[in-house]
Amino acid sequence: MSTTAPRPAERRSLGDRWHEAPRVLKVLVWALVALFFFALPLINPPLLSTPDSDFGSVLFTVAGYGLVALGLNIVLGYAGLLDLGYVGFYAVGAYTVGVFGSLHGDLPWPILVILAVTVSTASGLLLGAPTLRVRGDYLAIVTLGFGEIIRLVALNSEFLNQARGIQDIPRPPSLELFELPTLSWDGAVATVDLNDTSVFAKFGLLDGVPYYWLALVFIILILVGDTLLQNSRVGRAWEATREDEEAAELNGVPTFRYKLLAFAMGAFIGGLSGALFASRQGSINPETFIINLSMLFLAAVVVGGQGNRWGALAGAVVVGYLPERFREVADFRVLVFGLLLLLLANFRPQGLLPPRRARRARKATQQLQHLEGTEGGARA
Amino acid sequence: MPELTKDDRSAQAGPGGRPLLSMESVTLRFGGVVALDEVSFDIREGEILGLIGPNGAGKTTAFNALTGVYQPTSGRVVFDGQPLGRRKRYQINRLGIARTFQNIRLFGNMTARENVLVGADSHHRSGVLNSLFRLPMHRRETREGLRLADELLDMMDLAHRGDDLARNLSYGEQRRLEIARALATRPKLLCLDEPAAGFNPVEKQRLMDLIRRVRDLGNTVLLIEHDMRLVMGVTDRIVVLEFGKKIAEGAPEQIRNDPAVIAAYLGVDDDQLSEEDEHL
Numbered sequence: 301m302s303t304t305a306p307r308p309a310e311r312r313s314l315g316d317r318w319h320e321a322p323r324v325l326k327v328l329v330w331a332l333v334a335l336f337f338f339a340l341p342l343i344n345p346p347l348l349s350t351p352d353s354d355f356g357s358v359l360f361t362v363a364g365y366g367l368v369a370l371g372l373n374i375v376l377g378y379a380g381l382l383d384l385g386y387v388g389f390y391a392v393g394a395y396t397v398g399v400f401g402s403l404h405g406d407l408p409w410p411i412l413v414i415l416a417v418t419v420s421t422a423s424g425l426l427l428g429a430p431t432l433r434v435r436g437d438y439l440a441i442v443t444l445g446f447g448e449i450i451r452l453v454a455l456n457s458e459f460l461n462q463a464r465g466i467q468d469i470p471r472p473p474s475l476e477l478f479e480l481p482t483l484s485w486d487g488a489v490a491t492v493d494l495n496d497t498s499v500f501a502k503f504g505l506l507d508g509v510p511y512y513w514l515a516l517v518f519i520i521l522i523l524v525g526d527t528l529l530q531n532s533r534v535g536r537a538w539e540a541t542r543e544d545e546e547a548a549e550l551n552g553v554p555t556f557r558y559k560l561l562a563f564a565m566g567a568f569i570g571g572l573s574g575a576l577f578a579s580r581q582g583s584i585n586p587e588t589f590i591i592n593l594s595m596l597f598l599a600a601v602v603v604g605g606q607g608n609r610w611g612a613l614a615g616a617v618v619v620g621y622l623p624e625r626f627r628e629v630a631d632f633r634v635l636v637f638g639l640l641l642l643l644l645a646n647f648r649p650q651g652l653l654p655p656r657r658a659r660r661a662r663k664a665t666q667q668l669q670h671l672e673g674t675e676g677g678a679r680a
Numbered sequence: 681m682p683e684l685t686k687d688d689r690s691a692q693a694g695p696g697g698r699p700l701l702s703m704e705s706v707t708l709r710f711g712g713v714v715a716l717d718e719v720s721f722d723i724r725e726g727e728i729l730g731l732i733g734p735n736g737a738g739k740t741t742a743f744n745a746l747t748g749v750y751q752p753t754s755g756r757v758v759f760d761g762q763p764l765g766r767r768k769r770y771q772i773n774r775l776g777i778a779r780t781f782q783n784i785r786l787f788g789n790m791t792a793r794e795n796v797l798v799g800a801d802s803h804h805r806s807g808v809l810n811s812l813f814r815l816p817m818h819r820r821e822t823r824e825g826l827r828l829a830d831e832l833l834d835m836m837d838l839a840h841r842g843d844d845l846a847r848n849l850s851y852g853e854q855r856r857l858e859i860a861r862a863l864a865t866r867p868k869l870l871c872l873d874e875p876a877a878g879f880n881p882v883e884k885q886r887l888m889d890l891i892r893r894v895r896d897l898g899n900t901v902l903l904i905e906h907d908m909r910l911v912m913g914v915t916d917r918i919v920v921l922e923f924g925k926k927i928a929e930g931a932p933e934q935i936r937n938d939p940a941v942i943a944a945y946l947g948v949d950d951d952q953l954s955e956e957d958e959h960l
């Protein structure tokens with residue numbers, strides 16, 4: 301294998317060394333990172349915590365944006381499809397839960413979520429099948445229209461309760477296993493606050509923490525799936541389609557099918573986030589799903605760095621967390637946000653965390669060695 | 681060694697084997713422009729067929745017609761006994777026709793190796809489930825794909841560039857990478873649209889040697905190239921287009937002395953012909 305000439309030692313970055321680290325170590329580090337994020341609302345760290353609003357609720361909001369950004373990243377970042385109406389799928393997910401859980405039925409919550417993602421995925425396929433055949437600019441217009449149409453349908457349809465919206469949307473079933481105390485900070489000194497506890501997995505009205513945890517579980521699942529897919533035939537087909545559709549097609553990629561797949565996956569994740577949002581909120585109405593939300597979702601992906609799942613999550617933090625943390629400037633929120641975008645466009649046009657393509661590629665070589673290694677082992 | 685070492689068909693069949701692809705009076709109009717006018721020719725299995733002609737003669741359009749980019753206005757293309765009909769581009773590729781582009785069209789933000797892998801994937805079948813759960817099919821296809829990619833990168837002198845983004849490759853490397861990507865789809869017919877454009881004579885000669893090697897591995901090659909001397913040296917037969925019409929077809933020596941061809945190239949003699957691409 302002439303291609304795997306060792307790289308000079310001094311050029312090995314931290315990232316390279318991380319990639320060569322033993323598997324156990326990697327799993328351990330990832331587990332710690334995950335644990336940190338699960339514990340975040342309990343630790344309540346002074347600088348991170350939001351003084352003006354419930355930290356758990358803010359974290360849930362951010363996680364919700366994170367989910368959405370991961371979904372939109374597949375559509376926009378990987379497959380290169382400009383979807384300006386992503387809020388539509390979010391709304392479809394939320395309304396499905398509302399309609400079948402409260403307005404016209406009382407299905408159990410897990411069924412509602414499955415139904416929500418099914419309906420939103422189906423709507424993605426229905427919208428994508430005719431529109432993904434045409435060129436990119438049309439897609440932007442059609443999706444923009446789709447986002448608005450969903451809202452207008454909700455607003456005008458008697459069946460969907462018009463402007464009144466839907467109340468009493470079911471929450472996830474509570475476990476109420478044990479109580480977890482949170483930390484309260486006085487300067488750098490932490491004390492265990494026994495008055496402010498979070499009951500593990502009690503999905504109530506006030507405590508946002510369990511919802512955050514639930515969203516975090518979904519984020520982790522999607523991150524794992526996203527990683528596996530991106531580094532596979534499917535991920536390559538998406539990227540080739542994004543880079544040059546005609547060249548991809550002429551090299552054997554059925555681009556339409558892969559675009560539709562990306563679109564459906566985006567719709568699936570959008571619907572899931574909408575369902576979670578509705579369950580947390582307990583009530584929804586058409587005004588919840590205005591077009592601005594689509595733009596915020598889009599901003600999360602673009603700010604973060606389209607094509608990089610970590611970038612998408614970073615973007616979600618920027619869009620979802622910063623405005624809550626800095627309520628002082630709440631009145632100028634939009635202005636500050638605009639300024640930030642302007643700066644970003646100037647200094648980091650690829651986003652905060654653009655895709656690290658070169659490094660990902662090196663993984664291919666390792667993968668080959670790994671595969672051949674296990675094969676050899678199997679034969680021996 | 682998978683894939684590449686097919687049985688050496690060319691050795692037995694040689695130039696003059698059965699037709700692999702037939703253009704049957706293909707006409708292609710763009711509005712008022714007749715880019716191809718009743719063009720018919722065969723590409724025989726195992727040969728290197730040169731397609732030449734002055735600028736705007738319709739060479740690239742012929743490529744587009746036989747790879748499904750454009751539907752012929754009339755006439756048809758038959759490949760391996762089957763009319764291409766309304767097949768999609770990727771289906772035509774899977775039938776066994778691969779091509780490169782006159783203006784390089786790589787996946788710039790993917791690495792060289794990934795570019796080739798996309799080609800290799802054209803015959804793979806693992807989809808979402810296989811990839812998500814890393815099922816045996818995914819593992820086998822990944823292994824095959826990576827091996828084929830390394831083999832082709834090596835063949836195209838790109839082994840050291842596998843991990844670099846395609847857009848960071850030099851011009852010559854990009855041209856060779858396009859060939860590697862096309863070859864990865866395991867074509868029966870490889871169509872090269874001016875693969876040596878912008879090369880110096882040494883680079884050109886090296887590329888022609890490569891093309892001959894590709895043929896010797898069992899591929900049939902259709903080659904557009906302006907440099908007459910090179911075309912004469914590497915091809916088995918040549919088809920000449922002018923203003924969308926086929927004006928000559930035959931062995932290189934025949935073409936060299938064909939009055940219609942000489943007229944098409946403004947009656948310049950051999951030595952000037954080889955400079956043709958400079959001012960084209």
Ligand SMILES: Nc1ncnc2c1ncn2[C@@H]1O[C@H](COP(=O)(O)OP(=O)(O)OP(=O)(O)O)[C@@H](O)[C@H]1O
Nearest residue numbers: 710713715733734735736737738739740741742782
């Ligand atoms: N998509 C298109 N729309 C309109 N006209 C076209 C199109 N493609 C090609 N043509 C016209 O068809 C004719 C043949 O063009 P083509 O690109 O096939 O020539 P060529 O032989 O490849 O020339 P070159 O040596 O410059 O590459 C030209 O007159 C060109 O302008």
Ligand SMILES: [Mg+2]
Nearest residue numbers: 739740741782
């Ligand atoms: Mg051309």
